[in-house]
Amino acid sequence: MRLLLLGFGTVGQGLAELLIEKEPVLKNTYNMECRVVGIADMLKGSIYNADGIDLKAALEKAKAGDRLTDLGDAFAGDALEMVKSANAEMMIEMTYTDIKTGEPATSHIRAALEKGMHVTTSNKGPVALFLNELTALAKSRGVKFLYEGTVISGTPLLNLVRETLAASRITEMKGILNGTTNYILTRMEEGMGYDDALKKAQELGYAEAVPDADVLGWDALAKVTILANAVFGANNKPDDFPCKGITGITPDAINDAKARGKRFKLVGKVWREGDRVKGSVGPEEVDLAHPLAGIMGATNAVTIRTDTLGDVTIVGPGAGRTETGYSMLVDIIAAGGVR
Amino acid sequence: MRLLLLGFGTVGQGLAELLIEKEPVLKNTYNMECRVVGIADMLKGSIYNADGIDLKAALEKAKAGDRLTDLGDAFAGDALEMVKSANAEMMIEMTYTDIKTGEPATSHIRAALEKGMHVTTSNKGPVALFLNELTALAKSRGVKFLYEGTVISGTPLLNLVRETLAASRITEMKGILNGTTNYILTRMEEGMGYDDALKKAQELGYAEAVPDADVLGWDALAKVTILANAVFGANNKPDDFPCKGITGITPDAINDAKARGKRFKLVGKVWREGDRVKGSVGPEEVDLAHPLAGIMGATNAVTIRTDTLGDVTIVGPGAGRTETGYSMLVDIIAAGGVR
Numbered sequence: 213m214r215l216l217l218l219g220f221g222t223v224g225q226g227l228a229e230l231l232i233e234k235e236p237v238l239k240n241t242y243n244m245e246c247r248v249v250g251i252a253d254m255l256k257g258s259i260y261n262a263d264g265i266d267l268k269a270a271l272e273k274a275k276a277g278d279r280l281t282d283l284g285d286a287f288a289g290d291a292l293e294m295v296k297s298a299n300a301e302m303m304i305e306m307t308y309t310d311i312k313t314g315e316p317a318t319s320h321i322r323a324a325l326e327k328g329m330h331v332t333t334s335n336k337g338p339v340a341l342f343l344n345e346l347t348a349l350a351k352s353r354g355v356k357f358l359y360e361g362t363v364i365s366g367t368p369l370l371n372l373v374r375e376t377l378a379a380s381r382i383t384e385m386k387g388i389l390n391g392t393t394n395y396i397l398t399r400m401e402e403g404m405g406y407d408d409a410l411k412k413a414q415e416l417g418y419a420e421a422v423p424d425a426d427v428l429g430w431d432a433l434a435k436v437t438i439l440a441n442a443v444f445g446a447n448n449k450p451d452d453f454p455c456k457g458i459t460g461i462t463p464d465a466i467n468d469a470k471a472r473g474k475r476f477k478l479v480g481k482v483w484r485e486g487d488r489v490k491g492s493v494g495p496e497e498v499d500l501a502h503p504l505a506g507i508m509g510a511t512n513a514v515t516i517r518t519d520t521l522g523d524v525t526i527v528g529p530g531a532g533r534t535e536t537g538y539s540m541l542v543d544i545i546a547a548g549g550v551r
Numbered sequence: 552m553r554l555l556l557l558g559f560g561t562v563g564q565g566l567a568e569l570l571i572e573k574e575p576v577l578k579n580t581y582n583m584e585c586r587v588v589g590i591a592d593m594l595k596g597s598i599y600n601a602d603g604i605d606l607k608a609a610l611e612k613a614k615a616g617d618r619l620t621d622l623g624d625a626f627a628g629d630a631l632e633m634v635k636s637a638n639a640e641m642m643i644e645m646t647y648t649d650i651k652t653g654e655p656a657t658s659h660i661r662a663a664l665e666k667g668m669h670v671t672t673s674n675k676g677p678v679a680l681f682l683n684e685l686t687a688l689a690k691s692r693g694v695k696f697l698y699e700g701t702v703i704s705g706t707p708l709l710n711l712v713r714e715t716l717a718a719s720r721i722t723e724m725k726g727i728l729n730g731t732t733n734y735i736l737t738r739m740e741e742g743m744g745y746d747d748a749l750k751k752a753q754e755l756g757y758a759e760a761v762p763d764a765d766v767l768g769w770d771a772l773a774k775v776t777i778l779a780n781a782v783f784g785a786n787n788k789p790d791d792f793p794c795k796g797i798t799g800i801t802p803d804a805i806n807d808a809k810a811r812g813k814r815f816k817l818v819g820k821v822w823r824e825g826d827r828v829k830g831s832v833g834p835e836e837v838d839l840a841h842p843l844a845g846i847m848g849a850t851n852a853v854t855i856r857t858d859t860l861g862d863v864t865i866v867g868p869g870a871g872r873t874e875t876g877y878s879m880l881v882d883i884i885a886a887g888g889v890r
Contacts, residue, residue, distance in 0.1 A: 230859065234718050237718045238718065241717075241718065242717075242718070366859060366860050367860060367863055368711065368715035368716065368863075371714065371715035372707065372711055372715055375710065375714040375715060376707035376710035376711055376714060376715070376881070377707065378580075378581075378880075378881050378884045378885075378888070379573050379576045379577065379580065379581070379880060379881070379884060380877070501845075501847065503845060503846075503866055505845070506840075506842060506844070506845035507842075508840065520569070520705060520873055520874070520877040520880075521705050521706060521867060521868055521873075521874050521877060522867075522868050522871075522874070523866075523867070523868075524706055524707075524865065524866065524867040524868075525864075525865070525866040525867070526863065526864070526865050526866075527842055527862075527863065527864040527865075527866070528860055528861075528862070528863040528864070529860055529861050529862075529863075532861075534859055534860075535859070535860050535861070538719070538859040538860060541717075541718060541859075542715070542717050542718070545717045545718060546717075549717070
């Protein structure tokens with residue numbers, strides 16, 4: 213299977229490492245041989261070689277802060293041009309997320325699907341905004357559009373729902389979908405002020421320099437929209453749902469909740485109300501006895517309510533180099549593996 | 552798909568209710584039509600009808616405490632004879648569990664597999680003792696031997712591992728595998744003595760009149776053995792692993808742990824040590840910050856440690872009429888559904 217990687221930052225490098233490490237398993241268990249033929253990265257340069265790129269050498273260049281084009285095989289055009297001209301079976305879209313427009317990732321994905329390439333992405337923008345359109349396009353071309361990494365990263369939430377809750381009716385999904393805000397709230401409960409907790413999250417690489425997407429709830433809202441459309445069969449945009457972040461939560465409010473046996477969490481929810489699908493993001497005081505209350509730091513968790521099992525909760529890492537890279541690998545296997 | 556139900560107690564009735572309720576979903580989503588042709592129950596009598604049994608009528612009889620044979624179609628032989636003489640594609644084994652011998656369930660399962668029937672079971676005995684033999688027998692006959700319901704009931708642990716953690720190396724599984732003992736420990740931490748907590752568990756139907764299988768850890772040990780053999784590829788018997796129950800835990804020990812920020816849990820574990828697979832069951836003082844510490848009452852949970860994702864935890868109901876019935880339904884779909 214010839215692969216095209218768009219974006220070679222943390223996630224792209226994490227995937228490349230896994231493709232090297234898991235080569236024997238892919239071959240022995242899934243009868244797959246993966247070959248990366250193109251990498252497009254705005255900062256590190258773009259390379260293309262129909263015979264395959266030396267991934268180890270590319271990783272070394274990236275880690276040293278050098279340009280990929282030092283390896284030769286420089287590709288002159290941008291990512292979209294690479295998608296259009298490349299000969300590959302699957303495109304992996306890992307460029308930066310723009311939650312408001314979904315670009316340029318959505319254009320990359322449309323072009324790849326139109327050419328009949330499978331696509332997987334960790335990019336929440338295109339999935340939150342255009343899931344149904346992109347799924348229909350993939351179907352019309354007989355290929356797969358997969359996005360396990362967009363909601364709680366490699367933790368297999370979407371796969372769990374698709375593969376193992378067969379014949380169940382899911383009535384609600386509710387969870388901690390953003391690790392950065394959960395980290396900040398955890399620190400604040402320990403006594404830190406909001407500004408210090410945010411600074412600490414930025415130092416650790418959890419929060420961006422402009423932290424709006426996390427702290428105003430937009431990232432969680434994108435995930436809520438993905439769940440509404442992918443699991444509940446809705447056709448919603450993020451703007452359809454109310455969204456409130458954590459910036460209004462004061463240390464006093466946190467202490468007051470604590471005294472009453474409660475804990476503030478930024479909760480993303482999707483649920484059915486009659487025939488309608490509803491969604492929301494906002495801070496909630498969760499009872500300490502609830503499974504979500506115990507989710508601390510940058511961990512994510514989702515509780516799935518079904519008619520057959522009551523509540524099932526899955527807890528796992530919400531981000532990370534290997535973890536998000538792994539979600540791409542699982543989707544690559546789903547698209548091309550034979551067991 | 553013609554089904555044979557062995558055992559028509561809580562689980563069997565739960566499955567029958569789901570087969571009725573989910574008939575449209577099975578047809579529309581999985582292109583399946585299920586027809587129960589035989590029910591064998593030691594207390595309620597056995598019936599067989601090649602054209603199909605009226606499940607609603609059978610449920611009414613069972614709930615009223617009447618015999619199934621009142622419906623006509625009485626079958627004269629025992630369960631094993633029904634398996635041998637019946638014309639069916641799948642046998643669902645839900646008779647009582649004997650963890651020490653696995654009988655009579657194992658004989659039923661062998662006979663069904665030998666005839667080329669798919670089998671699913673909620674019965675831990677045969678799976679803990681003879682998993683590898685029964686899996687090989689199923690393979691040789693080109694049918695499936697499935698057992699999702701044997702470990703944390705309908706909560707899709709085994710499916711999660713099989714379907715969604717592709718290409719991951721699992722290094723440890725650790726969890727609360729027995730709801731009854733977890734309920735007793737929860738009550739004891741609230742101040743109840745062991746005898747009162749056990750009595751309460753018996754009143755609620757969590758614990759048997761002879762509670763040994765739960766409180767001495769045998770039930771958890773059976774599940775540990777199933778995980779070792781099914782997930783870690785071992786070939787172990789329950790007796791290979793050390794096992795300790797909760798009967799030695801005093802209220803003083805619980806209070807002492809509490810004072811140190813710890814909580815007693817009966818923990819079942821499977822892990823790798825070099826090339827060897829190890830397992831154990833025993834009480835552990837779990838740190839309150841650990842996800843397993845927050846699992847209270849009769850809920851079950853398992854933390855799966857992998858090379859790709861770190862720790863992923865799944866939490867769900869460990870037992871129950873609908874929940875365990877559902878695990879059989881999922882296996883029926885896995886054996887015969889086409890999506």
